[in-house]
Amino acid sequence: MKKIDVVIAGVGGQGNLLLAKLITLTALAEGWAVKRSEIKGLAQRGGSVLSQVRIGEKIWSPLIELGSADFLLGLEPVEALRNYQFLGPQGKAIVSSNFAPNPIKFSEEEILEKARSLNFLLIPALDLAKKAGSPQSANIVILGAVSHFLPFALSTYEKVLKENLKRLQEENLKAFALGREEIQKLA
Amino acid sequence: MSFKILTGDEAVAWGAIHAGITISTAYPGTPASEIQETIASSGTGTKYVWAVNEKVAYENALGASYANQRALISMKHIGLNVAADPFINSTFTGVNGGLVLAVGDDPSMYSSQNEQDSRFYAQFAKTFSMEPSDPQEAYEMTMEAFEISERLRLPVLLRLVTRLCYGESPVHLKENGKGKNELKLEKDVRRWVVVPSHARMLHKSLNEKQKVLEEISENSPFNSMVLKSKKRGIIASGIAYAHAMEHWDGETSVLKIGTYPLPMKMIRKFMDYCGEILVVEEGEPIIEKALAELSPKVHGKLDGTFPRQWEMTPDLVAKALRLPYSPPTPVENLPPRYPTFCPGCGYNFTFKALKKINPQVITGDIGCYSLAVFPPFEAMDTTVCMGASIGMALGLAYVGVKKPVAVIGDSTFFHAGLPAMVDAVHNNADILVLIMDNELVAMTGGQPTPASADEGKTPVTLEQVLTGLGVTFDVLNPYRPEEELLAKFKEMLEKPGPVVLISRSPCITEAKRRAK
Structure with missing residues (x-):
């Protein structure tokens, strides 16, 4: 049975839930069955946020099993590593190399080294979003990156983005394109 | 029919709106706050009240029900401890207009102090309860819960859990909901004043109603059975049913439970048919205990097949069924991230x-x-x-x-x-x-x-x-x-x-x- 399981890891304020929603809507528009779930309890207070999107012909559980995700999307490297257990043997981790602020001190280089050793595809999502003219759009950069691997038409993403993002449409479309371009250099 | 992508919370809200509620009352609490938030922003003009606490919210709804109006109350599981007093006594008085209590349990305590199982409260109060397995069912059950409530003249408890409340999928909605009930006051102090002499009779009549509750459960479309293999069966309820079905091999017999009191006739039939039985439920082993009294071939939380605490997951089902399961080793020594006050908060x-x-x-x-x-x-x-x-x-x-x-x-x-x-x-x-x-x-x-x-x-x-x-x-x-x-x-x-x-x-x- 065909299925695509996507785990999205980040912290509050990074647009995790919106990214999950956009993937959900794109898959639905292409006629797939979808279930999405999220844990956002303390999201507003800088806590971890985890979304799960399950796409397939028939989806029962909203939850993705550990070791079975097809994609691990990270809006932040530490949170992506924290959820590494979700990734399946053939799964791909597409992760922003830009860190979210954390009052705890740690070596960013060690974290990135760890991510590279696990074959994470690292892209500077925040830097690219800034380049696109919208620093809030790092999530859309990641969407552009994963779109390279997902079986959905570019025109569907564009339609969903336009219908659901009322502000900064042009910047978001650019962020999407930059993400898609960047991942092709790595993949 | 039209469809909308809804979370479980949103589906309950729309079910209540389409069931013709006059009022929604609540005290906010994760994971149930979004039920009333949805009603507030629905554009339907449905009256809603954020009460000072869950007890007052419950009493508000009971007052509305006394005047023959349909009312929805929503709260988190722990809120029901606060509202337990009016909830339990309202099964003595009974209700007039349909009264549905939607409770959001929080297994694994993502945002809570404990993970108590609200199904106990329905048992304790001797009333009917329902447990949806996905947003579609949450919508349909909510509407049905109002019908059952008016038929039984009892409050009906909808048991939700975090993963249902915050899980989203397309839901087919009815084009038109039911109209509101007529506002009327039918006084009946023997029912509505629980002084001891009345209460004694009320307890007797509540006990007499239990047969009807059981009958409704036996005939409910929310309980269903697929009889296949005689060797092995799964009995699952609520969202745990979805987790179990994730690993369904197409051969194992399955009994899905959606209503309480348990449909025991159906359960007996299923148990007579199947050999070993795995019970998959969220929270306490309530179904499992009822079954374990009937047969020793029942597996679940009591015999250690599943852990006694924390939420049910498809992972646990895979392990219980001895399916291949080998997630990668977690990355260790990561810097922790504590939730803290927002930057600039006083x-x-x-x-x-x-x-x-x-x-x-x-x-x-x-x-x-x-x-x-x-x-x-x-x-x-x-x-x-x-x-x-x-x-x-x-x-x-x-x-x-x-x-x-x-x-x-x-x-x-x-x-x-x-x-x-x-x-x-x-x-x-x-x-x-x-x-x-x-x-x-x-x-x-x-x-x-x-x-x-x-x-x-x-x-x-x-x-x-x-x-x-x-x-x-x-x-x-x-x-x-x-x-x-x-x-x-x-x-x-x-x-x-x-x-x-x-x-x-x-x-x-x-x-x-x-x-x-």
Whole structure:
């Protein structure tokens, strides 16, 4: 049975839930069955946020099993590593190399080294979003990156983005394109 | 028919709207707050009330039901402890208009103090309950729950869980809902006044109703059976059914449970048919216990096949069925990420100052300020339940602990702090109550408190209440220099008897949200 399981890891304020929603809507528009779930309890207070999107012909559980995700999307490297257990043997981790602020001190280089050793595809999502003219759009950069691997038409993403993002449409479309371009250099 | 992508919470809200509710009442609590938020923003004009606490919310709905109106009440599982008094007695009085109580349980405690199973409450109160497995079923069950409630003249409990509340999928909605019931008052003191002589008869009639509850359950379309293999069967309920079906091999027999009391005839038939049986349920082993009395071939939480605590997952089902399961090893030694106060929130400064004052003991309460237990503040010694900060500080003071500090939020103060505050004054207890006032219920998404000056509302301010109690109080602006905060704390702590300090700083996250 065909299925695509996507785990999205980040912290509050990074647009995790919106990214999950956009993937959900794109898959639905292409006629797939979808279930999405999220844990956002303390999201507003800088806590971890985890979304799960399950796409397939028939989806029962909203939850993705550990070791079975097809994609691990990270809006932040530490949170992506924290959820590494979700990734399946053939799964791909597409992760922003830009860190979210954390009052705890740690070596960013060690974290990135760890991510590279696990074959994470690292892209500077925040830097690219800034380049696109919208620093809030790092999530859309990641969407552009994963779109390279997902079986959905570019025109569907564009339609969903336009219908659901009322502000900064042009910047978001650019962020999407930059993400898609960047991942092709790595993949 | 049209379809919308809805979470479980949203589906319950739309089910209630389409069932013709006149009113929705609630006290916010994760994971159920979004039920009433959905009704509020539905554009249907359905009346909704954020009550001061769950008990009052329940009583509001019961009052509406007395006037033959359909009412929805929503709350988190722990809220039902607060509303247990009217809930349980309302199964004696019964209801007139349909009354449905939607409760959001929180297995694994993503945002809660415990993971109690609300199905126990329905059992305890001897009423009907339903447990949806996905948003579509949440929508349909909610509508059906109102029908059953009016048929049985009993409140019906909808048991939801976090993963259902915050899980989203397409839901087919009816084009038109049911109209509202006629407003009427049919007085019947033998039902509605539970003095002992009436209550004795009411308990008898509630017990007599149990047969009808069982019949409804036996015939409910929300319970269903697929009889295949005679060797192995799965009995699953609610969202756990979805987790179990994730691993269905197409051969194992399956019994899906969606209503309580359990359809025991159906269960017996299933158990006679199957050999070994695996019970997959969220929370306590309620179904499993009922089955284990019938047969020793039942597996689940009681025999250690599943853990006794925390949420059910497809992972656990895979392990129980001995399916291949080998997730990668977790990455270790990652920097932790503690939830903390939002940047710029006044709580940062109040707790920094309180930590420097270093009182002998700080009793805490439920809300954003509970996060003061984590670094860098570590300025909270207890957090038990809504309102316990003041009640426990009183106990400490009664036995001789010097000036305990009770920290409580504005909404929590109104919710359950007030009675203890009355006791503090009455007993001249030597405590400092620090009210963290951000002018709304912040943790659950910015719902109003009784002090809110929303359109058509009369603000009941903390100052009014404290003046009425005759207690010494002062207001602190946490954005003032730290020396001022420290001086104010010291000044208040030196005053004898109960004193109250209100640290006031409007929630900045809510301010940002409203500016958008």
